[in-house]
Amino acid sequence: MTIISLDGHTLTAAEVMRIAHGGAQVSVSLDAIPRIEAARSVVERILSNDETVYGINTGFGALVHQRISSEDLAQLQTNLVRSHATAIGELMSKEAVRAMMTVRINSLSKGNSGVHPEVLQQLVNFLNYNITPAIPRIGSLGASGDLAPLSHMALSLIGEGEVLSDTHGTEPTLNQMKEHGLIPLELRAKDGLSLINGTSQMCSFLVLAEQRLADLLVYADLALCTSIEARKASVKPSDERVHHARPHPGQVRIAQRIRAILKDSPIIESHSNCEQVQDAYSFRCAPQVHGAIYERLTSLQNTLDIELNSATDNPLIFPDISNPGPHEVISQGNFHGEVLALTADSMTAAMFELGSISERRIDQMLDPARSGLPAFLAKDSGLESGLMIVQYVAGASLGELHGHAGPRSIFSTSTSAGQEDHVSMGATACWNLLQATNRLAEVLACEFIVACEALEFNEVQPSKVVCAMKQRIRTVVKPLDGDRSTSADIIAVANELLTGTWLARVEAEVGRLPR
Numbered sequence: 001m002t003i004i005s006l007d008g009h010t011l012t013a014a015e016v017m018r019i020a021h022g023g024a025q026v027s028v029s030l031d032a033i034p035r036i037e038a039a040r041s042v043v044e045r046i047l048s049n050d051e052t053v054y055g056i057n058t059g060f061g062a063l064v065h066q067r068i069s070s071e072d073l074a075q076l077q078t079n080l081v082r083s084h085a086t087a088i089g090e091l092m093s094k095e096a097v098r099a100m101m102t103v104r105i106n107s108l109s110k111g112n113s114g115v116h117p118e119v120l121q122q123l124v125n126f127l128n129y130n131i132t133p134a135i136p137r138i139g140s141l142g143a144s145g146d147l148a149p150l151s152h153m154a155l156s157l158i159g160e161g162e163v164l165s166d167t168h169g170t171e172p173t174l175n176q177m178k179e180h181g182l183i184p185l186e187l188r189a190k191d192g193l194s195l196i197n198g199t200s201q202m203c204s205f206l207v208l209a210e211q212r213l214a215d216l217l218v219y220a221d222l223a224l225c226t227s228i229e230a231r232k233a234s235v236k237p238s239d240e241r242v243h244h245a246r247p248h249p250g251q252v253r254i255a256q257r258i259r260a261i262l263k264d265s266p267i268i269e270s271h272s273n274c275e276q277v278q279d280a281y282s283f284r285c286a287p288q289v290h291g292a293i294y295e296r297l298t299s300l301q302n303t304l305d306i307e308l309n310s311a312t313d314n315p316l317i318f319p320d321i322s323n324p325g326p327h328e329v330i331s332q333g334n335f336h337g338e339v340l341a342l343t344a345d346s347m348t349a350a351m352f353e354l355g356s357i358s359e360r361r362i363d364q365m366l367d368p369a370r371s372g373l374p375a376f377l378a379k380d381s382g383l384e385s386g387l388m389i390v391q392y393v394a395g396a397s398l399g400e401l402h403g404h405a406g407p408r409s410i411f412s413t414s415t416s417a418g419q420e421d422h423v424s425m426g427a428t429a430c431w432n433l434l435q436a437t438n439r440l441a442e443v444l445a446c447e448f449i450v451a452c453e454a455l456e457f458n459e460v461q462p463s464k465v466v467c468a469m470k471q472r473i474r475t476v477v478k479p480l481d482g483d484r485s486t487s488a489d490i491i492a493v494a495n496e497l498l499t500g501t502w503l504a505r506v507e508a509e510v511g512r513l514p515r
Helices: 013-020 033-048 070-084 094-108 117-128 147-157 173-179 191-196 200-231 240-244 249-261 266-270 286-308 338-366 388-404 426-455 464-474 487-499 501-510
Strands: 003-006 025-028 088-091 136-138 162-165 169-172
Touching: 003 013, 003 094, 013 094, 013 200, 013 286, 025 094, 025 117, 033 117, 070 147, 070 191, 094 117, 094 147, 094 191, 094 200, 117 147, 117 191, 136 147, 147 191, 147 200, 162 173, 169 173, 200 249, 200 266, 200 286, 200 338, 200 426, 200 464, 200 487, 200 501, 240 249, 249 286, 249 464, 286 338, 338 388, 338 426, 388 426, 426 464, 426 487, 464 501, 487 501
Parallel strands: 003 025
Antiparallel strands: 088 136, 162 169
16 A cells, blocks of 8 residues: 655645545654654753753643643643543544544644654654544634643543444444554643644645535535526636736636636537527636635645644644754644634635535526526426426525525634633634535535436537546436436535535546546
């Protein structure tokens, strides 16, 4: 199996996903070892010189002024992990936990945390032996890092708590550790704090959401183009000259993608000289709307690239071999997840806009007064309702997406006796974004189903790309031959949109679409 080497500087979201799904093992890069050891030597020097430094030999949070004796330092770290492992709610998915562990290893490998190398080795062993801590999702406030969820992870590393089981749901951690010949990790000074003080849970949710969004935004353009073909709308609003006259990079790219999808379309050609002057905004302004949302995704990806390779615990260590001293350890706030929270909230609001314009195109295709097609695409309108309620479902999912669009980052609460008096709610925001992808997939599934059915009333074939996508839809959704429940159809298409497999098949047939 491929081994992905983690060095604190070069990890990508795609690599995190590969590890999360069990498609690669991990190691700590040889280049990172000297940095890790140098930072650890600073911790050891502080202990040997009996210096007082937060996070190494003091209490935590509001207890920062409590000095801990050297003989109690190991117990301090263990107590920290046990007391902070207080998360509640449903368990995180296996993929999310593995992503979180990967992000934590990479952050600690940056060489600013001061953990003992055995901490990293235990995390590596857990990933490579497929031992996945059972972690309740709720408990992080997104500042001081994702303390509660990460504490459950750390609890498993020391042989306590539970791990996920393929047969029993969960089981005691020690069962799987013994099976692989592992022993509980002995926490040393600062080890526990470095394990639990970081943005790894929120970052893992953001990685999972980004993977889905990277495909969903392309699917949204495919759904748009399928609707353009079905509605006999114009491709002229995607003319290259239009977007160079207002060169926002998102709309330029989306217009390019629309042109690529609709290239040499027989349907477009068949009505190129029709009398219709302008299409509704949901068609004509799609490059501007979809393009703005594309820019939110690229911003998210840039933020994620930085965060994946950042040191996010506290305090941080900056070894200065030639001039050792207190200046090597800095208490700071890299654990604060504001940048991730605001990024996630912005993306979720953008997703609502994408779902909203999609639902409007559904309405355009189902209304006979505007589409020129049978009412609700029924074979026998009146006696049959056709796809009328598919729009209702899209509206219902859009309503839930509207709820997700409310920002989570605007709420903060003061904790730890006022010491931690502003938090980001980053884990909540990133989880909310991940859940919102499900609702967006449902709305787009409804548009695809309606557009493909509308194409059945046109004897002229759409473009090759639209044909390829329609063929994928037709593997799970058959054309209407009368009224039937379409519930399973919508669910099946939405699930496929979340996996990205159809997109890979389409691009294998017609070539990669512009990104």
